[in-house]
Amino acid sequence: MDVKMECKAVLQKGEPKAFYGLDVPAMVRDCTAVGAGLTIQAILLRRWAKKGQYSTFPLFMVMTGAMVVVGGLSILEGLSIVWGSLVAKLWERDRLLDGLKLRGNEHVLDVGCGHGLLLVGAAKRLPRGRAVGIDLWSQVDQGSNSREAALKNARIEGVEDRVEVHNGDMRAMPFPDASFDVVVANLAIHNVEDPEGRAEAAREIRRVLKPGGRIAIIDIFFVKQMAEFFQKAGIRDVHVSSPRVVYWPPTRTITGVK
Ligand SMILES: C[S@@+](CC[C@H](N)C(=O)[O-])C[C@H]1O[C@@H](n2cnc3c(N)ncnc32)[C@H](O)[C@@H]1O
Structure with a gap:
């Protein structure tokens, strides 16, 4: 096939693009439905009340006003999750990975890798290294x-040869002690519901790190508690960043060294 034909074929098919998933899809659906429902109800109530001369009753004004505010906030939260998943998480990935200043030959573990956001981003910075993901x-x-x-995203981004993906739980990981130079995670550890489970995840992350290995963990909930768990597990120089508001809820980053 000549170049002209090849270009035509690519344009017709469209270049495949990596897609790193939509977080908490049921919450996006519920926030949008509740928000739209409340707003529409408030508008209909005000129209009905206008006809019956009730619309200036203070209680009525407060009630329908509150419905519009809660409905609007609910829709905004749904939009914030979509924005975060499709746009802002990619900025956060680059900020975190750039901050690690990788040499290019490290072994990096992405805990709760999902569609491979940090996993693939790390692999692109590891021409002589390896990026490993684990998720349930x-x-x-x-x-x-x-x-x-x-794996599909790793293939699209051209890093499949440096990527491994394992099925498993962050509380009991199938890796030998001291396997990784760096462990990263994005919005994953807060999904472990009980504090003891999150403490187990911290101990496991420390176990699989090499001496001198680093952690860089972004999360939205339980961040200070996680920092304590890492300290108790034996991670040194644990630092929690100030909150960053690129979507809602704000994120914080925990860093430290084994
Ligand atoms: C909100 S998603 C984030 C995925 C990915 N890190 C990203 O930023 O796109 C949270 C991920 O954590 C994973 N997860 C939750 N509990 C886990 C556990 N106990 N062990 C491993 N992965 C877990 C989920 O399956 C999911 O892929």
Whole structure:
């Protein structure tokens, strides 16, 4: 096939693009439905009240006003999750990975890798290294979540040869002690519901790190508690960043060294 034909074929098919998943899809659906429902109800109530001369009753004004405010906030939260998943998480990925200043030959583990956001981003910075992901593929935490989706993104980004993806739980990881130079995670550890489970995850992350290995963990909930768990597990120089508001809720980053 000559170049002209090749270009035509690419344009017709469209270049495949990596897609890193939509977080908490049921919450996006519920926020949008509740928000739209409340707003429409408030508008209809005000119209009805105008006809019956009730619309200036203070209680009525407060009630329908509150419905519009809560409905609007609910829609905004749904939009914020979509924005975060499709745009802002990619900025956060680059900020975190650039900050690590990788040499290019490290072994990096992405805990709760989902569609491979940090995994693939790390692999692109590791021409002589390896990026490994582990996940149990919760469909609640991220829609259409699967090992295949992470591997597909690695293929699209041209780093499949440096990527491994494992099925497993961050509380009991199938890796030998001292396997990784760096462990990263994005919005994953807060999904472990009980504090003891999060403490187990911290101990496991320390176990699989090499001496001198680093952690860089972004999360939205339980961040200070996680920092304590890392300290108790034996991670040194644990630091929690100030909050960053690129979507809602704000994120913080935990860093430290084994
Ligand atoms: C909100 S998603 C984030 C995925 C990915 N890190 C990203 O930023 O796109 C949270 C991920 O954590 C995974 N997860 C939740 N609990 C886990 C556990 N105990 N062990 C491993 N992965 C877990 C979920 O399956 C999901 O893929």
